[in-house]
Every structure is written in C-alpha cells, then in structure tokens.
Amino acid sequence: QVQLVEAGGGLVQAGGSLRLSCAASGRTFSSTDMGWFRQGPGKEREFVASIRWSGHTAYADSVKGRFTISRDDFKNTVYLQMNSLKPEDTAVYYCASGPRGVGFDYWGQGTQVTVSS
DSSP, rough: OEEEEEOOOEEETOOOOEEEEEESSSSGGEEEEEEEEETTTTTOOOOEEEETTSSOOOEEHHHHHHEEEOOOETTTTTEEEEEEOGGGEEEEEEEEEETTTTTOEEEEEEEEEEEEE
C-alpha cells in the first residue's frame, strides 16, 4: 500500500522560505511521478508542481520562479522548496504519487503552510 507522509509546514512571514518534504513508500519510487497540490481556505485543490520519474518538472504559473520541486530517489522523498512566500500561498499542501504518465492516484494527509503579511 502506498503511503505518503508530508513534513515541513508551518508559519512564516511573507518573503520567507519553507521546504516541504514527502516520504513515499509502497511502490517503486524511481518509477513514480510525484507532485504537490494545495488547497487554500475556501478554494478548490490546485496543482502546484510536479516532477516525473525522468526528472522533468512542471509548475503552476503562480509559483514559477519561487518554488522548486526536487526528488531523491535514494531516500524515496520529494521536496518542495518555497521561497519568497506570499500570504496567498497559505494553504494545506498535499503530496501526490502516481504511476509514470498515468496521473496521481495516492495523496498524503497534507501539511499546513501559513504565510503572514
């Protein structure tokens, strides 16, 4: 069974940085596409960033140039480095996993990120 455990959320001032991590287990990590999504207060869940098994990355326009997704296939972990945080980045951030090229089928429990102005 696939399990995803996020960590690294918290409270930060605008302009600050946080690094989220997501430890995965239950499937061959190096063959897995990974992603980050978020859901802000009163909003629907939205795509933030993804990194395919090949290393190819994609970002939402709202975070390009500020967030960086990376993966460590030896540690079965995906990271989201978030810089220049804005109050509108406040959300619960979810890690997602999926077979390569198919889409995401497992989700973590989420970690809260709060950016104060």
